[in-house]
Amino acid sequence: MSRNVKPAVWLVLAFCSALIAVNRAYAAEEVLARTPPMGWNSWNKFGCNVSEQLIKDAADAMISSGMHSAGYEYVVIDDCWQVARDANGNILADPQRFPSGIKALADYVHSKGLKFGIYSDSGTKTCAGRPGSRGYEYQDARQYAAWGVDYLKYDWCSTDTENAEAAYTTMHRALLASGRPIVFSICEWGKSKPWLWAKDVGNLWRTTGDIYDCWDCKKEYSTGWLVILDQQVGLETYAGPGHWNDPDMLEVGNGGMTVTEYRSHFSLWSMLAAPLIAGNDLKNMPAEIKEILTNKEVLAVDQDPMGMQGRRVRKNGDMEVWAKQLQDGSRAVVLFNRGASETEVSANWEDLGYPSRLPATVRDLWNKKDLGKFTGQFSAKVPSHGVVMARVTP
Ligand code: GLA
Numbered sequence: 513m514s515r516n517v518k519p520a521v522w523l524v525l526a527f528c529s530a531l532i533a534v535n536r537a538y539a540a541e542e543v544l545a546r547t548p549p550m551g552w553n554s555w556n557k558f559g560c561n562v563s564e565q566l567i568k569d570a571a572d573a574m575i576s577s578g579m580h581s582a583g584y585e586y587v588v589i590d591d592c593w594q595v596a597r598d599a600n601g602n603i604l605a606d607p608q609r610f611p612s613g614i615k616a617l618a619d620y621v622h623s624k625g626l627k628f629g630i631y632s633d634s635g636t637k638t639c640a641g642r643p644g645s646r647g648y649e650y651q652d653a654r655q656y657a658a659w660g661v662d663y664l665k666y667d668w669c670s671t672d673t674e675n676a677e678a679a680y681t682t683m684h685r686a687l688l689a690s691g692r693p694i695v696f697s698i699c700e701w702g703k704s705k706p707w708l709w710a711k712d713v714g715n716l717w718r719t720t721g722d723i724y725d726c727w728d729c730k731k732e733y734s735t736g737w738l739v740i741l742d743q744q745v746g747l748e749t750y751a752g753p754g755h756w757n758d759p760d761m762l763e764v765g766n767g768g769m770t771v772t773e774y775r776s777h778f779s780l781w782s783m784l785a786a787p788l789i790a791g792n793d794l795k796n797m798p799a800e801i802k803e804i805l806t807n808k809e810v811l812a813v814d815q816d817p818m819g820m821q822g823r824r825v826r827k828n829g830d831m832e833v834w835a836k837q838l839q840d841g842s843r844a845v846v847l848f849n850r851g852a853s854e855t856e857v858s859a860n861w862e863d864l865g866y867p868s869r870l871p872a873t874v875r876d877l878w879n880k881k882d883l884g885k886f887t888g889q890f891s892a893k894v895p896s897h898g899v900v901m902a903r904v905t906p
Pocket of ligand 1: 555590591640722
């Protein structure tokens with residue numbers, strides 16, 4: 513009897529453990545970028561001027577500045593680390609700028625308790641004219657995994673007539689096949705509306721062209737953060753744990769804007785549940801910039817586990833109110849003044865989705881101060897180009 517039962521028991525056990533393994537695989541995939549990724553990327557400040565030393569310095573500064581303790585973890589080399597392919601098609605790093613090779617650099621970043629990211633492009637060439645991954649997707653993904661890459665930003669230059677969904681799906685599958693969990697950052701500038709197809713392909717997708725370090729300027733391929741902000745309206749429902757709208761990396765601290773404007777840029781990116789990828793020189797960071805990037809109460813808004821993207825709930829000329837629902841039922845609120853002079857801005861409970869008679873406490877997240885109990889609304893004076901950012905808790 514027991515002899516007959518045993519095979520059946522083993523069969524059931526084998527079936528159950530297979531189920532558990534499949535579940536784990538899915539769970540592991542889902543856990544990637546459960547909250548918007550936080551880190552640093554070389555492009556906004558250094559462009560093509562990347563090197564082993566620059567990346568090591570950024571990793572060191574991420575620790576010593578307190579950025580890592582605030583939650584930043586990915587150190588990402590953008591374009592220009594690669595120069596050619598060898599006779600077997602393996603991608604080669606610039607030997608002058610990365611003399612120890614990418615694996616050694618990844619090991620260094622990991623030794624600091626940080627994660628390591630890299631950049632490539634879906635076309636034949638990257639935007640800076642370096643070799644792209646087209647036709648080499650599986651080979652490159654295997655190489656990244658062997659190096660210890662944790663994050664891939666994948667651009668869209670020289671893609672000719674490629675179909676974006678198909679091209680990004682190929683690299684997504686190649687990354688899965690590599691066996692290493694790698695956050696996949698789709699950088700296709702919103703051209704094919706990736707929010708409609710990328711949820712199961714990547715962990716974040718750019719929604720617009722490049723950001724430029726200015727308030728609202730418009731250049732050929734890039735614009736100020738305010739122009740990008742307006743392009744996020746209507747995309748709110750597409751974001752969630754594991755898959756985020758990406759309004760591009762931060763310009764905070766790069767010198768083209770005032771501290772007030774940088775605080776507004778950072779506040780609104782946090783309201784959008786945007787990936788927070790710093791783009792400044794971490795090694796030479798003034799105190800007021802560090803204070804913006806490491807404000808824990810503001811970061812908690814961006815990183816709220818429910819993963820709801822905030823929305824603009826009121827616009828009256830230059831005065832705007834933005835609200836983001838948080839997991840504990842409270843709301844993050846930004847009163848935003850785009851105008852040229854100080855103005856009083858009010859947030860109504862109804863715009864926040866609360867009954868107007870509900871009493872709630874209001875905490876100012878930049879001044880780190882409780883403002884008291886309010887019912888129906890609260891108002892504050894907001895400086896030109898500035899914000900008041902608060903958490904409203906019933
Ligand atoms: C594109 C991307 C940028 C950056 C550059 C690098 O413009 O959108 O973020 O990666 O390429 O060449």
